[in-house]
Amino acid sequence: MDELALVTRSQQGDLDAFNNLVLAFQGQAYNLAVRMLGDSASAEDATQDAFISAYRNIGGFRGGNFRAWLLRIVSNACLDHLRAGKRRRTEPLDPLVLDPPSHEELPEDYAVRQELGEEIRKGLDTLPPDQRLAIILVDMQGLDYEEAAQVMQSNLGTVKSRLSRGRARLRDHLRTRPELLPASIRLDSRRSP
Numbered sequence: 001m002d003e004l005a006l007v008t009r010s011q012q013g014d015l016d017a018f019n020n021l022v023l024a025f026q027g028q029a030y031n032l033a034v035r036m037l038g039d040s041a042s043a044e045d046a047t048q049d050a051f052i053s054a055y056r057n058i059g060g061f062r063g064g065n066f067r068a069w070l071l072r073i074v075s076n077a078c079l080d081h082l083r084a085g086k087r088r089r090t091e092p093l094d095p096l097v098l099d100p101p102s103h104e105e106l107p108e109d110y111a112v113r114q115e116l117g118e119e120i121r122k123g124l125d126t127l128p129p130d131q132r133l134a135i136i137l138v139d140m141q142g143l144d145y146e147e148a149a150q151v152m153q154s155n156l157g158t159v160k161s162r163l164s165r166g167r168a169r170l171r172d173h174l175r176t177r178p179e180l181l182p183a184s185i186r187l188d189s190r191r192s193p
Contacts, residue, residue: 003021003024003066004066005017006018006020006021006024007021007058007061007066010055010058011058011059011061018055018058021066021070022051025067025070026047026051028067028071028141029047029050029051029070029071029074030043030044030047031136031140031141032071032074032075032078032136032137032141033046033047033050033074033077033078035121035124035132035136035140036075036078036079036082036129036132036133036136037078037081037082038121038124038125042081045081046074046077046078046080046081047074047077049077049080050070050073050074050076050077053073053077054069054070054073057073064150065147065150067147068143068147068150068151069150071137071141071143071151072150072151072152072153075133075151075152078129078133079129082129116181119173119174119177120170120174122173123169123170123173123174124136124170126169126173127166127169127170130152130162131162131163131165131166131169132166133151133152133162134148134152134159134162134163134166135163135166135167135170137151137152138159138163139163139167145159145160
């Protein structure tokens with residue numbers, strides 16, 4: 001995929017080119033939204049809102065990192081949903097399966113991994129949106145600090161600070177459930193945190 005060519009064609013009104021951009025980035029956009037908002041229905045709404053906004057405003061994209069530009073729109077849509085009180089907590093009938101069990105994984109290990117994933121999601125929900133966004137972008141989506149700073153429209157120091165505070169709060173949250181943590185990273189219960 002030649003991203004620059006697709007962006008240029010999209011700016012000229014080529015809907016097929018924009019649809020190719022959607023296909024290329026929809027997974028990252030949805031993953032960001034679901035982690036920011038905590039449920040799939042709200043994440044789907046925010047992702048759809050973001051892509052509509054991106055299509056309407058692609059003429060304003062002036063080059064640079066398209067992924068950062070798009071994820072900024074997604075994060076703004078998520079923040080709009082949070083601010084407007086549109087966050088509606090729904091419980092799916094079936095639990096969200098993050099990764100299917102591998103053939104080498106024991107059923108007990110799979111269950112613990114799923115429970116840990118749910119606890120991380122709960123921990124993310126306790127964070128302020130700016131810290132949650134920083135953790136999702138860097139630790140979960142794999143953006144480097146510079147790219148995260150572009151998405152967050154912040155300077156590098158601010159991103160690092162939000163990451164540090166968010167990680168500390170998430171770590172404190174996970175310490176309440178040490179049985180879910182792999183033995184290799186559990187803190188010795190005799191030591192103070």
